Amino acid sequence: GQQVKQSSPSLTVQEGGISILNCDYENDMFDYFAWYKKYPDNSPTLLISVRSNVDKREDGRLTVFLNKSGKHFSLHITASQPEDTAVYLCAAGEGGGSAKLIFGEGTKLTVSS
Amino acid sequence: NAGVIQTPRHKVTGKGQEATLWCEPISGHSAVFWYRQTIVQGLEFLTYFRNQAPIDDSGMPKERFSAQMPNQSHSTLKIQSTQPQDSAVYLCASSPGLGGLSQNTLYFGAGTRLSVL
Known part of the structure; x- marks a missing residue:
């Protein structure tokens, strides 16, 4: 089964608005959570990541919220810009001795001007 | 820093032939990963190495697929007897x-885009 799931395949947001991307996971052992950004014909690159000892991390316009009891994490992008248009992949891993990451299917974000 | 280098960028094989990526x-970087990307399945984990040793190959199809890391500077993914359903973009990644x-x-x-005809 899909261990990491992004239920929304696409999202459209107006320029200047807040983009909220969601991710659910199944494995209780996951303790590392990340968001990657992927442009067409390019490979994914890391945007932001957190470990399970925090429930929020901010980096500029990006904020990750982690809800461990609900097995859910999200990425909020404030002041969304057209250049934020891309596919966003969430990922989770067990950390510790395992560096393996399991990715969600991706959400295509379109920021319209 | 040239980043992670994958060759070839594109590979076309006939059904039943072997492909080496x-x-x-x-x-x-001490860890090397292989993923497969398709429209239907998204980004699927295949296998990874740490310090050249195989750690987790739980995503590898049991038949026809194999991966090696003979030295710290390169890894290979080999697919024997390729089938049309093997067509995908195969991504390699490394981690510090x-x-x-x-x-x-x-x-x-x-990535390497593999097309099996």
Whole structure:
């Protein structure tokens, strides 16, 4: 089964608005959570990541919220810009001795001007 | 720093032929990963190595697929008797493994697009 799931395949947001991307996971052992950004014909690159000892991390316009009891994490992008248009992949891993990451299917974000 | 280098960028094989994909990780990175990307399945984990040793191959199809890392500067993914359903973009990534959040950061190569006719 899909261990990491992004239920929304696409999202459209107006320029200047807040983009909220969601991710659910199944494995209780996951303790590392990340968001990657992927442009067409390019490979994914890391945007932001957190470990399970925090429930929020901010980096500029990006904020990750982690809800461990609900097995859910999200990425909020404030002041969304057209250049934020891309596919966003969430990922989770067990950390510790395992560096393996399991990715969600991706959400295509379109920021319209 | 050239990043993760994958060759070839595109490979076309006939059904039943063998395909070998190459990956050169970022120098100094201790972990190397292989993923397969398709429209239907998204980004699927195949296998990974740490310090050249195979750690987890739970995503590898049991038949026809194999991966090796003979030295710290390259890894190969070999698919024997290729089938049309093997068509995908195969991504290699490396990770520094320095501890902290950076331990899990994956740096991806540009991928090899495999087309099996």
